[in-house]
Amino acid sequence: MAHPLTAGQATRAKLMQAASLIVARDGMEAATTAAIAGEAGVAEGTLYRHFESKDDLLIAAYRQMKQEVFLDAGTGLDTSMAPPERLKRTWRAIYLAYRANKDAFAFGQRFSESALAEREGGEAGRAVGRMVSDLRKAGIASGDFKNLPPDLLGSLFMAPITYLLKAEMKGRKWTDAELDAAADSVLAGWLR
Amino acid sequence: MAHPLTAGQATRAKLMQAASLIVARDGMEAATTAAIAGEAGVAEGTLYRHFESKDDLLIAAYRQMKQEVFLDAGTGLDTSMAPPERLKRTWRAIYLAYRANKDAFAFGQRFSESALAEREGGEAGRAVGRMVSDLRKAGIASGDFKNLPPDLLGSLFMAPITYLLKAEMKGRKWTDAELDAAADSVLAGWLR
DNA sequence: GTCTATATTTGGATAGAC
DNA sequence: GTCTATCCAAATATAGAC
Secondary structure (H helix, E strand, O other): OOOOHHHHHHHHHHHHHHHHHHHHHHHHHHOOOOHHHHHHHHHOOOOOOOOOOOOOOOOOOOOOOHHHHHHHHHHOOOOOOOHHHHHHHHHHHHHHHOOOOHHHHHHHHHHHOOHHHHHHOOOHHHHHHHHHHHHHHHHHHHEEEOOOOOHHHHHHHHHHHHHHHHHHHHHOOOHHHHHHHHHHHHHHEEOO | OOOOOOOOOHHHHHHHHHHHHHHHEEEEEEHHHHHHHHHHEEEEEEHHHHHOOOHHHHHHHHHHHHHHHHHHHOOOOOOOHHHOOOHHHHHHHHHHHHHHHHHHHHHHHHHOOOOOHHHHHHOHHHHHHHHHHHHHHHHHOOOOOOOOOOHHHHHHHEEEHHHHHHHHOOOOOOOOHHHHHHHHHHHHEEEE
């Protein structure tokens, strides 16, 4: 178990969480220093005891969020399954991991379309890339999948996840059957 | 042929174009009234002769951009084609229309992740919805396509376009064969 | 480490001359 | 319709007491 947080560390975490929440709810432009400090329940000046600037705070929050969601999605996936079934289950697992953290997802989407994203670097999605690459290799070896470039297959795999999630955040509720149909369609795009 | 633009209409168009360019290049937060007016080559006060507010300007620019891209993509598409071939050509046409104006695409992405998107109301996206809906109906009637909800099929259709374009804007160049393979995969997701 | 108070800059928007 | 000049509010960041 981790050490208990010092007061300072707790404040730092509260600030990142507050920033993430505000961006997810009201957009990047709403994440002012006043709003963040207010949401975190601390004074505005306190923010600058923990971060050099507002931008640094947002970047730190983004990096931490990515790490957390990735840990969440990576657990419990069986790599010995037949590739088609494995693709469908993996797709669903990632979808559900994001769905369980919708604020994190929304924050990530908005942050990555802001000018700050360029300053961040953006190597966080590489874990997904590796997963797709492994899956692709297994499916090509078994004769199930088309031999297409990994980044192309990766796009066909990930893109519907973000679109369906955005629809959910606007109020659309996908049934289990619809999610399964979506996974089927993604699979169909990979099959020979 | 259209009437020549009055001076006022030309200024209005210049302002929208300037806003779009700045957002595409430097993000929503860079699109200040000063920056937009400067880029358009007019005074800041002039902006308010043509738009009630900066937000209204951005929304107008977004709507016009969407309309242009879809007009562009919609020309020369034969609706009497067999649905599968029609889907592939439509997908390609939209992809190419966006690729021909990457700034418009980048602007659209950033705008739609901003808080302003909610104020826009989704009016701009309705053209896509209509197109997808028509295509779906034709393909279900002919027995080619799965009977899935239009918004689900729409997501499966549009999502890869945005992913592939974002990859291109980061330097990846898709060959014609790869684009065709992508269109095939999208089609496969729709087929029964 | 956190607060209150404040300095400084920038942004959106308006007034009024031409 | 456009420009110059300006107002006002809000935003980032800092100073200094506790």
